[in-house]
Amino acid sequence: MKAPTLSFGVELEGLLVFHETLLAPHVPAGLRIKKDRTPQEAYLYGSWPRILYPGWAFEDSRGQLQPYGDEPPQIASKLLESAENLPSVANGKFKRVYGEEQKGASDRDEISESGKASMDISESSSDEKAIDERRRQDQWIVKQDISIASFTPEDKYEVLTGPKFANVSDWDTWGVEFISPVYVADEEIDMMKAHTTELRRHLETPLSTIVETKTCGLHVHVGLPDNGKMPIEVLRVLAFITVMYEDQISLIHDEHRVASREEPIMSNRKKFKQSPSADVDRKFVDEDEVFSTFLAVKEIRRRIFFDAHASQDQAYVYLKELLCTSKQHIINWLNIDGKVQSKDKLLEKRPPTIEFRQHSASFDAEVIEHWVRFCLGLVRLAYELADAGVSCFSDIQTWDDELDLRDLLDQMCLPATTLRYFRDKLGVAIAERREPVVPIWQVEFPCS
Incomplete structure (x- = not known):
């Protein structure tokens, strides 16, 4: 094909x-910048799983x-x-959600009965749709990314060095994400390079400045210019290639890469793992040294190329469920059919x-x-081998x-x-004799 x-x-x-001085013009009315916190404040506000205050915060009139x-x-x-x-840069907008159960007021400084700030910040469905629309309008979008770990005061003194940061206490950090417009391959790759060069320069x-940390990533989306779905036959071949070569592809990547401050990349x-054999005598085995192994390659082929679905829609859903349970995977397959489940559990078209x-x-x-x-090359190779189907890479x-x-x-x-x-x-x-970075459940039995 x-x-x-x-x-x-x-x-x-x-x-x-x-x-x-860059933050000052954007401080909301009624709030002031709070750089330092007492031990009590650090205890109250520093342990929320999605609301970390490693650097500065805003303080209202009630403290x-x-x-x-x-x-x-x-x-x-x-x-x-x-x-x-x-191209024009749009600021991604967010709804602010308050309360222990993410319900309640639209007022920014709503406080829970416990006295703790209980605000969570998340993208609404309408925000994500707006971002998709702006991408199609040749706009770059910049939005905050709370999955990126900001610098603690100690980090600032260690990382922010040199004359520029002489007064490091006057600097703070926050995670951001820059989302490009859609480009046509390969004719607009040079345009993309010019845009990213201009972005970095400004x-x-x-x-x-902009700093790259291990919780930050470079994500590439590949699709079709007419927003159509790639054929399921192509996606199956792509799945088989990336599953079989996952270890080898990991060698060309940073071994310290994580998906966010809270979880590793998956x-x-x-x-495709299989459980340890039931006849292993646990009395003589160190549990920390026994892990699952992979299914046979023949069985992996069978599962990926399984084609007894009642409809094409079900075939896409099956492949998504087989390869990806969240977007924090090495490859995010959740949007291959243009139907993504939103936070309110509704299917949205993208x-x-x-x-x-x-x-x-x-x-x-x-x-x-x-x-x-590289990403475009993998997809093109999958197209070329799609006609072979389950027989692709027959030497494996x-x-x-x-x-x-x-x-x-x-x-x-x-090239x-x-x-x-x-x-x-x-x-x-x-x-460097670097071993492929694999999750612990992928390591083979040392006793097999």
Whole structure:
């Protein structure tokens, strides 16, 4: 099957570092910046799972603390206003939800009966739809990302060094995400590079910078320009490739990459593990050393290429459930049919895409280009092999068959510079004898 023209978009996560003078114009009425906290305040406000106050907060007239909302994205949007070669930048808007059960008022400083600030910040369904619409209007969107860990006061003194940060107490940080418009591959890759170069240049000022940490990522969405679904036959081949080569692809990535401050990035292989043998005598086995192994390759093929569904819609749902339970996986398959379950459990229609989330954060245009081309190359290869179906990669019969990422790279028809880039990264990983980063349940029995 010949690969059609593809489209792509990127999401660049980073930690925005900003001086107090940039924040001051955006402080909401009735609030003031609170830089330091007493031990009691740190105890009350520092342990909420989704509302962390590692740096500054806002304080109201009652002495209650509140986290940032739209203020850091507003700072970033202001910095990018003068970027001549960047499409218009929109600030993603958020609804604010209050109360222990995320119910209640629209007033920002609502406080729970316990005296603790109980505000959670989340994107509403309408916010996400608006972002999809803006992407189609050739706009970049900047929004806050509370999954990114901000710097603690100790982090600031350790990381923010040099003359620019002489008075480090005047600086704070917050996670932000820059969402690109949709580009057409390959003719608009140079445009994407120009945009990301301009983005980075305008974020680096005497009063600001952007920092890449291990909780930040570079995500690439691949889809079709007409917002149609990729054929299920193509997605099955892509699934088989990425499942079988997951270890090898992990070698070209940062081994410290995590999905957020709360959870590691997850494997797409979880449904392909098998439980330890029931006849293992537990009395003579260290439980910490016994883990699940994979199903046979033949069985993995059978599950991925299973084709006895009542409808095409069910085939897409089956593949999603087989590979992905949340978007925090190496590859997010949840939107392959353009139907995503919102926070209120309703199915929403969006442009169908496959999202590659494994790459660590980068604002380097060359690095972004190479990863975009890699993702596009994988999808195109899946199209080319779609007619083979379950027989694709027929040389892979067992887990003992040696898989080499260089063989896969050669089949992806990548530009010479990109091919050399990934071969060099792979060479470094091999020279360092780095083992593929795999979740603990993937490690094989030492006693088998």
